Amino acid sequence: MRRRDERGSAAIEAAIGVPAFALFVGLIIFGGRTAITHQALQSAAADGARSASxxxxxxxxxxxxxxxxxxxxxxxxxxxxxxxxxVNTTDFTKPPGVPGSIAVTVSCRLNLADLAVPGVPGARVLSETMTSPLDTWRER
Structure with a gap:
């Protein structure tokens, strides 16, 4: 009985495994950047809506x-x-005593070109909208 020669099998495993691992890491970074940017845009829209109200x-x-x-x-x-x-300011035309709100939408282009992951675009437009109530009894 002759034993099989396993020389070179580590190189083949690395040639298959390393790119797959790099792709996985790139997709994790893509997801993280997208989630962080969504949260930042949501916070910015909330700040804008509050200031506008x-x-x-x-x-x-x-x-x-x-x-x-x-x-x-x-x-x-x-x-x-x-x-x-x-900024949606249409509720400013409502008379005092009628509830109203102001909506702010913030959007931006997130740069993803440095990831170089197949299937991931070089940039992605993200957008978030938040509202804040207007004082019902304040003069407008």
């Missing part, structure tokens, strides 16, 4: 929301470009 008119609300959202994203140091802040 404290203002007296729609124009001031848009400016306050944009400033708060951009500052929040900058403070969290996420790799976002092309930050867009959209």
């Amino acid at each position: 404290l203002t007296r008119d729609a124009e001031a609300a848009r400016a306050a929301a944009r400033d708060a959202a951009v500052a929040s994203i900058a403070n969290q140091k996420i790799d976002c470009s092309g930050v867009e802040v959209t």
Whole structure:
């Protein structure tokens, strides 16, 4: 009985295993970056909505929301470009005594080009929306 020669089997296992492991790690990083960016955008939208809800008119609300959202994203140091802040101020036209809210949507392009994982795009646009109530009895 002759024993099989197993020389070179470790190299074959490494040639198959290392790329698969690298792909797995890349997908974990992709998921983590996406989740962290979603959370950061949600926080920025909440900050923007809260700041906008404290203002007296729609124009001031848009400016306050944009400033708060951009500052929040900058403070969290996420790799976002092309930050867009959209503010729905239609409830400012409601008369006092009628409940209303303000909605802020923050979106940005997340850079993923450094991952170099097959099937993962070089960038991805992410968006989050949050609302905050307007004071029902305040003059608008």
